[in-house]
Amino acid sequence: MGPDRILQTLQDCADAVGAVYGEFQGRGFSGARDTQYHLDVAADAAALAVLLGASWRVISEESGDSGGTDDDTIVVVDPIDGSTNCDRGIPFFTTSLAVIEKGELVAALVRNHADGQTYTAIRGGGAYRNDVRITPSAQKTVRGALVSFSGHPERHVGWGQIRALGAASLEGCYVADGRLDLYTVAQRSSLSTWDYLAACLIAREAGAVVLNYGSDELVAWDRRPRSPLFAATPELAQEFLALGPL
Numbered sequence: 001m002g003p004d005r006i007l008q009t010l011q012d013c014a015d016a017v018g019a020v021y022g023e024f025q026g027r028g029f030s031g032a033r034d035t036q037y038h039l040d041v042a043a044d045a046a047a048l049a050v051l052l053g054a055s056w057r058v059i060s061e062e063s064g065d066s067g068g069t070d071d072d073t074i075v076v077v078d079p080i081d082g083s084t085n086c087d088r089g090i091p092f093f094t095t096s097l098a099v100i101e102k103g104e105l106v107a108a109l110v111r112n113h114a115d116g117q118t119y120t121a122i123r124g125g126g127a128y129r130n131d132v133r134i135t136p137s138a139q140k141t142v143r144g145a146l147v148s149f150s151g152h153p154e155r156h157v158g159w160g161q162i163r164a165l166g167a168a169s170l171e172g173c174y175v176a177d178g179r180l181d182l183y184t185v186a187q188r189s190s191l192s193t194w195d196y197l198a199a200c201l202i203a204r205e206a207g208a209v210v211l212n213y214g215s216d217e218l219v220a221w222d223r224r225p226r227s228p229l230f231a232a233t234p235e236l237a238q239e240f241l242a243l244g245p246l
Contacts, residue, residue, distance in 0.1 A: 010109035014095045016046040043079035059221045061194045078194040082167030096169035098197035108198035119173040127206035134177035136208040136232035145181040151189025153246035172199025175230040176206035183230040187245035190225030209237040
């Protein structure tokens with residue numbers, strides 16, 4: 001499948017989720033497992049209908065591994081990243097989709113359903129927000145940086161301001177387009193691959209840096225938690241890593 005067809009399928013998937021989320025917003029937990037909302041279940045069903053129809057193997061936060069067993073093309077999906085935000089009416093939640101071919105990230109889409117802004121990337125083709133090419137900020141030092149966290153840092157290391165916005169995929173994209181200077185995890189937090197993979201490609205294609213605090217590969221589709229760091233510049237990334245866990 002060519003790049004344009006891949007992106008169109010990802011767009012179709014985000015459209016399908018967008019068509020159902022409003023109906024389930026505010027319904028609370030599904031009861032099927034901890035922290036899973038009725039919205040998550042409905043969004044997953046909508047996403048799978050499109051992705052399995054494309055004959056891809058699908059790894060979803062909500063339903064696990066489905067579709068074919070061929071590892072050549074895998075799509076990793078978080079049907080609703082920021083489920084609590086969405087359920088509570090906080091306008092910061094996405095559908096996050098990353099396509100992996102032969103172990104390499106090749107395409108990604110992140111859509112904020114609250115405002116319709118859509119981030120996309122194809123490997124080697126740059127990154128875009130609603131068809132406008134994006135680049136990160138030029139911030140090189142922790143001092144003065146606008147930093148966002150998954151979790152809560154336990155010490156202050158001189159940044160300008162911090163945020164905790166609740167949707168990793170979108171926060172990674174915000175580093176890609178310069179709204180944030182850095183996004184990472186605090187030491188008592190971690191992310192799963194479906195949280196960050198799409199934003200990883202988008203940020204790298206925009207010119208930002210994505211590193212991992214741990215030894216595990218970031219481009220994967222298992223359930224092991226990971227600790228990625230998104231930074232606007234290599235200088236900012238290295239200074240932040242040198243500070244150690246926060």
